[in-house]
Amino acid sequence: MTWTVNRATKVWSCSSYSDLNYAEINNFAEYGQPKSPYEPGYDHDFIPDFANIVIQMTQLEVMTNGYGRNVRVDSFKVAKDFLSRKISVNNGTYSFDQLVTAGLASSGDRWINSNLYGWGGYSVSAGSISSGDAAYIHGTVSLALMRNTRFVATTSGRRVEAELGAGDDNWDFNSSSIPNVVNAVVGTLLGPAHYNLEGPIQIKFTGAGRTAIAES
Numbered sequence: 001m002t003w004t005v006n007r008a009t010k011v012w013s014c015s016s017y018s019d020l021n022y023a024e025i026n027n028f029a030e031y032g033q034p035k036s037p038y039e040p041g042y043d044h045d046f047i048p049d050f051a052n053i054v055i056q057m058t059q060l061e062v063m064t065n066g067y068g069r070n071v072r073v074d075s076f077k078v079a080k081d082f083l084s085r086k087i088s089v090n091n092g093t094y095s096f097d098q099l100v101t102a103g104l105a106s107s108g109d110r111w112i113n114s115n116l117y118g119w120g121g122y123s124v125s126a127g128s129i130s131s132g133d134a135a136y137i138h139g140t141v142s143l144a145l146m147r148n149t150r151f152v153a154t155t156s157g158r159r160v161e162a163e164l165g166a167g168d169d170n171w172d173f174n175s176s177s178i179p180n181v182v183n184a185v186v187g188t189l190l191g192p193a194h195y196n197l198e199g200p201i202q203i204k205f206t207g208a209g210r211t212a213i214a215e216s
Helices: 022-031 059-064 077-083 096-101 131-137 180-190
Strands: 003-006 011-014 054-058 092-095 111-115 140-145 150-153 158-166 169-171 201-206 210-215
Touching: 022 131, 022 201, 054 059, 059 158, 059 201, 059 210, 077 096, 077 150, 077 158, 077 210, 092 096
Parallel strands: 011 054, 054 201
Antiparallel strands: 003 011, 092 150, 111 140, 140 158, 150 158, 158 210, 169 201
């Protein structure tokens, strides 16, 4: 079992991306923890706060085995433009913030906003769970060039030393990205039998992201 709980903060940590599927998310909504009372591993002493359910996973896990695993450095337009020399700089090493300060990038350029519903300008992978589970749990997602990313210009070429991560997620049984009728149908077919949530389930990604290098 890859689930652990911090009893002081009531934050649940999942060490394996594949263990957060639709059954677990429904259990969180119904029971406040990843197991039901009818399964081994259910914690009978845990008292959930249904207004503040938090799931935690490492950046490295979601970016290696989750929906971020197919994301490349040049998936980000700012990285692609830097490598192709559309962004003109002197030789040196630059952070993303330095490119923004110099007017060579905008703050939004470090993000990719996408979804797991199967449409949109950029397709992300479901990762190590089924595409249906990924759409139900994560739905709309965001991916980022993290703060440790560096843009390197030399006489011989360009290089982006990237740290790739995911933006925090949430689940509240009603996606703003799909029609209400679809929400209703999905909720009826897949949703928990008894809905206790008082606020969205927060899915937070922590720690360092996946490192990758692209050169030109």
